[in-house]
Amino acid sequence: MKKTIQILIIALLAAGAVACESLKLGDAGLSKSPESSGATLDTLFASLKDADKVLTSAYYYLPYGLISDFDSKMGKDILESITDHFISNKHTEGDGPNDLYYTGSLGANISGDSAGGEAYRFGSEKDYSTVRYANFFLQNADRIPKDSKDFSEAALARKKAEAKMCLAIAYANMVRYVGGVPIIEHPIETSEDMHFPRNTFAETIDYIVRMCDEAAPDLPWSVPATEDGRLTKAAAIGLKLRILCFAASPTFNSDTPWHPAAADWESCGKYVRYGQNYDKSLWDRAKAAADDFMTNLASGGFYGLVQAVPTGVDAVLGTYCTPRDYRLAYRKAYNERGTVESIISIRKSNSTSYHDKNMDLQDDFGCGGSLNWVNKFPYADGTPFPENFDWSHPSALGTDYQPFFKADPANPTAIPGIETRDPRLYENLCVPGDIWKNGVVGPNYQNAKSPNFQDGNTGFLQMKFIMQQENDRNLPHHWCLMRYAEVLLNAAEAYNESNGGPDAKAESWLNAVRARVGLPPVATGMTKEQFRDALILERELEFGFEEVRWFDMVRWGLKDAFTTPLKRLYVIGNKQKNATGFTYEVMNVTMPTRTWWKNTFDTKWYLAPIPAVEINKGYGMTQNPGW
Numbered sequence: 001m002k003k004t005i006q007i008l009i010i011a012l013l014a015a016g017a018v019a020c021e022s023l024k025l026g027d028a029g030l031s032k033s034p035e036s037s038g039a040t041l042d043t044l045f046a047s048l049k050d051a052d053k054v055l056t057s058a059y060y061y062l063p064y065g066l067i068s069d070f071d072s073k074m075g076k077d078i079l080e081s082i083t084d085h086f087i088s089n090k091h092t093e094g095d096g097p098n099d100l101y102y103t104g105s106l107g108a109n110i111s112g113d114s115a116g117g118e119a120y121r122f123g124s125e126k127d128y129s130t131v132r133y134a135n136f137f138l139q140n141a142d143r144i145p146k147d148s149k150d151f152s153e154a155a156l157a158r159k160k161a162e163a164k165m166c167l168a169i170a171y172a173n174m175v176r177y178v179g180g181v182p183i184i185e186h187p188i189e190t191s192e193d194m195h196f197p198r199n200t201f202a203e204t205i206d207y208i209v210r211m212c213d214e215a216a217p218d219l220p221w222s223v224p225a226t227e228d229g230r231l232t233k234a235a236a237i238g239l240k241l242r243i244l245c246f247a248a249s250p251t252f253n254s255d256t257p258w259h260p261a262a263a264d265w266e267s268c269g270k271y272v273r274y275g276q277n278y279d280k281s282l283w284d285r286a287k288a289a290a291d292d293f294m295t296n297l298a299s300g301g302f303y304g305l306v307q308a309v310p311t312g313v314d315a316v317l318g319t320y321c322t323p324r325d326y327r328l329a330y331r332k333a334y335n336e337r338g339t340v341e342s343i344i345s346i347r348k349s350n351s352t353s354y355h356d357k358n359m360d361l362q363d364d365f366g367c368g369g370s371l372n373w374v375n376k377f378p379y380a381d382g383t384p385f386p387e388n389f390d391w392s393h394p395s396a397l398g399t400d401y402q403p404f405f406k407a408d409p410a411n412p413t414a415i416p417g418i419e420t421r422d423p424r425l426y427e428n429l430c431v432p433g434d435i436w437k438n439g440v441v442g443p444n445y446q447n448a449k450s451p452n453f454q455d456g457n458t459g460f461l462q463m464k465f466i467m468q469q470e471n472d473r474n475l476p477h478h479w480c481l482m483r484y485a486e487v488l489l490n491a492a493e494a495y496n497e498s499n500g501g502p503d504a505k506a507e508s509w510l511n512a513v514r515a516r517v518g519l520p521p522v523a524t525g526m527t528k529e530q531f532r533d534a535l536i537l538e539r540e541l542e543f544g545f546e547e548v549r550w551f552d553m554v555r556w557g558l559k560d561a562f563t564t565p566l567k568r569l570y571v572i573g574n575k576q577k578n579a580t581g582f583t584y585e586v587m588n589v590t591m592p593t594r595t596w597w598k599n600t601f602d603t604k605w606y607l608a609p610i611p612a613v614e615i616n617k618g619y620g621m622t623q624n625p626g627w
Contacts, residue, residue, distance in 0.1 A: 045143040048150045048159065054140075055159055058133035058166040059229075061126040062346050063173045064479045065547045066465060067357040070348050071126060075099070075117040076357060082119060083549040084561045085373040085540070087568075087589055089366040089456045104596045108609040108627050115611075119550070120177035122621070123614040127170040128184070134163040134170075136187045154218075161218035165231040165239070168211035169344070169481070171204060172243050176551050177608050179272040180204045182620060197620035200270040205247045209285075212240040221300035228338040228345070229478070233296065234303060235344045238482050241289040241490045247274050248282035248497065249555035251606060258557060259603045261625035268625055272607060280498070287498040290491035303484045304340045305516045306333040323380060323419035323426075326517045330427050333485065333516075334464065334546065337478045344482040352474050358465050359437060368444070368458030369429040371567040371586065376540055377425035382520040385421070391569070391584040403584075404431045415441060415578055423517045428544035430461035432571045432582045435468045441578045449576035458589065459569030464545040485513050485542055493535050502531040510535060513542060554606045562605065563598045566591055602626055 045051045064070045067078065074081070074096035081088035081097040088097040096117030100106040106118065116124065141160055144151060174181045181204055182196040199207070216236040223230050251258045255277050262269040265276055274282065297303060308329035310319040333341040348354065361367060378384050379401060389403065390396055399406045405417035416434045419426055426434055436442035443453040444461050467473060488509040495506040502510075510531075511521040522534050536556065539548055553561045566589040573579025597605075604626025615621055 041140060041143065045140050046145070047148040048144055048155055051137065051141060051144055052159065054133055054137045055163055055166075058130050058137060058163060060348070061129035061133070062166060062169055063125075063127065063481070064346055064348055065481070066355050066477070066479055067361060068348060068354055069357075072116040073125075074119060075114075077117075077361065078358075078545065079119055079547045079550050080545050081367070083553060084370060084564065084566060085544060085549055086369050086462070087367060087458055087566065087591055088361070089454070090361060091365070102591060102596075104600075106605075106609065108612040108615075108623060110609075110611065111613075118608055120174075120608045122174070122178050122181070122608065122610050124611075125174075127174050130166050130170040131184055132187060134166040135185065137163045139187055157218040158220070161215035161236075162231045164211045164215040165219070165236055168208045168215070168236070168239055171208050171211075172239060175201070175204045175208065175243070176246060176554075178610065179607050179624060180270070183207050194619050198271055198622050201247075201252065201272055202270070202274050205243060205274065208243050209240055212236040221296055222302040225338055229347055231344070234293070234300075235482065237289060237293045237296065238343045238487050238490075241286060241293060241487065241494065242482065244282060244286035244289055245490050245493055246551065246555055248279075248286055248494075251555050251557045253282055254278050258606060259625035268622075271622060272625060283494060283498040286490070286494035290494045293487060293491065302340060303343065303487075305484060305488075305512060306330075306339050306341045307516060308518075321518060323423050323518070326423035327419070327427050330424055330517055331467070331472075333483060334480055335467075335475070337476060341484045342478075342480050343484055343487060344480070346479040346481050347476075348479075350476040352476065354477050355465060355473070358462070362462050362466060364454075366454030366456030366458075367462065368456075368568065369460035369462070370458060370589065371460075371569055372564065373540065373544075374425065374429065374431070374460055374569075376537060377422040378519065379421055380419065380423070380518060382514075391586055394582075394584060405433050413580070415580060417580075422519060422541060424541050424544075426463065428462075428464050430463045430466075432459060432569070432573070432584075433580060434463075436461060436463070437466045437468060437470070439469050441573075445571040445573040445579060445582060447572055447576055448579070457568075459571045459584075462545065480546070483546075485516075486548070488513055489535055489539055489542070493532070496528055496531045496535070501528040502526055506531065510538060513538060557603070557606075559601065559603075563601050565589070565595075565598065 043050065044054060065079070067076050075090075075092070075094040077088050077090055077095055077097050078086070080086040082101045088095070091098050093099070094113035094117050096119065099114055100110065100117050110118065115121065138160060141156060141163075144156065171181070171183070180199045180201040183199045183204065184196065215231075216233045219231065219233040219236060221233045223232055247253060252272070253274050257263045257269060257273065259272075262272050269276065306329050308321040308325040310321045311325055312320040312322040314320060332339060337345055337347075375385050375387070375389070381400075383401070386397075391403075394403050400420060402420050404420060406420055407417050408414045425431065430436045430442035430444060432442070432445055434442055441448075442461050444457055444459055492502070492506040492509040496502045507522065507524065514521065526534065536552060539552055543549065552558065568587055568589050570585040570587050572583045574581040604624070607624045609627035610621055610623050615623060
């Protein structure tokens with residue numbers, strides 16, 4: 001193997017840029033570096049089965065949103081911690097939210113333990129590793145002998161399409177964090193002139209769309225269980241829809257630059273905006289992608305929302321769905337592999353303990369959800385939770401409108417009682433009185449008798465991906481990078497913005513997501529702006545901890561979401577163990593970034609800074625506005 005060089009972004013991402021002729025990729029599977037076995041190119045591409053090991057490496061480096069050993073993003077913290085949904089109290093060296101964001105210390109010169117604490121550190125993430133292996137596969141796939149026993153032109157075309165989709169996903173991840181980036185369309189040779197200038201925002205978006213368009217015709221619409229996790233035509237069209245909605249959103253598609261520095265088009269603006277003026281055709285393209293998805297769905301079927309299985313029985317009405325039934329359907333949708341709702345599923349390990357670090361974040365530190373987010377979840381009948389709810393008299397509105405639970409008439413002492421709010425609240429956050437990960441009442445009240453209770457608790461613990469019982473986690477894990485629920489809401493958004501308001505289709509797609517958890521339809525006759533607000537809210541309720549809220553805050557320019565002071569509940573239980581009754585007091589969250597952002601907020605936070613060490617390498621990357 002020729003000497004590994006540390007140049008450009010490829011090497012920075014631990015991919016190791018080396019001469020293609022001598023690149024040695026081994027049969028190392030998904031969990032090891034593929035440069036290990038000393039195989040030659042002819043051996044690597046001796047058959048489709050052998051070549052698939054190279055493609056598998058491209059799959060392995062795809063982005064992963066759960067805390068794990070895969071990377072150190074945010075210092076082993078979560079993206080939700082820098083939104084208005086969740087507060088981290090992980091005061092350890094190198095923690096991104098507390099060290100960089102809450103203090104306003106994020107910048108281009110982060111080094112030492114803090115490097116890696118960013119939400120995205122360009123040059124140190126794994127996206128270009130995916131790019132490297134996908135390009136390597138595409139460059140050499142035609143070496144596969146046509147007389148090998150597993151060869152067919154259709155099978156080869158499909159593998160190439162999967163490689164293109166890996167490229168599209170990697171670049172889609174990059175553009176949402178940093179804007180335009182260098183587009184690398186071949187494996188890097190050591191003999192090359194290492195000049196890779198930054199591509200514009202529009203070029204990066206259009207490249208992602210092109211990869212999706214080129215891949216889609218050669219991919220199956222869905223795959224059997226034996227191939228679950230492979231990228232599909234549904235993934236290609238769904239990703240195209242997502243990235244077009246992102247590009248068409250006001251931050252990146254407006255007559256007004258989102259940051260003063262972006263007004264200089266040539267030196268900055270073209271790298272962080274799609275164009276210099278609002279372009280409605282972007283929304284039209286997104287709408288066309290939505291139509292394309294729905295047309296294929298009509299003929300190919302398979303995908304849908306995971307629906308609740310009714311377990312309630314009424315002597316008059318017959319069977320019905322309980323709040324618990326809705327919770328379990330929603331849980332299955334985000335947590336389980338191979339459901340009809342999973343569009344893009346990223347896997348790193350089959351170990352059931354692979355996500356234990358998510359529990360460590362909650363167990364070891366007083367983290368929790370904000371009352372601001374909790375108050376956005378409506379009651380189970382769709383009634384909005386009152387902005388002026390009287391927490392000193394939580395039963396004042398009646399049994400059905402208590403803040404979290406009401407007693408079960410069939411078992412009045414049962415813990416928990418019957419949920420009174422949108423079932424998704426309870427699956428995203430452990431509220432006072434609910435069962436949490438160890439099968440007992442969650443220790444989110446001040447006098448809880450539990451070794452896991454931490455000072456600074458907001459009254460709400462993370463529930464999503466932690467869940468209620470150990471056996472809830474005894475499944476092979478995955479990161480569902482895209483669910484069918486998002487496709488529906490993206491399609492509704494594209495229709496609303498393209499048409500100048502919602503039509504029956506857009507309303508039906510939004511209402512389908514609500515109906516899955518038993519909520520009634522939204523009101524008809526909304527304006528474009530009203531329907532947009534309803535969609536943004538629905539995404540808050542549906543996609544907690546799924547790395548959606550941060551990008552919605554950015555692309556819609558939701559300044560209030562950055563600057564509004566956050567609240568928490570100070571909760572006292574009627575027992576130290578297994579409390580059933582609580583008293584509440586609303587308190588401010590002492591979170592420095594909220595004060596800092598409230599007084600000095602700068603839209604530079606919409607995109608991540610590019611590390612100065614990366615720019616100084618001189619291959620062509622430039623800095624983002626304000627950094």
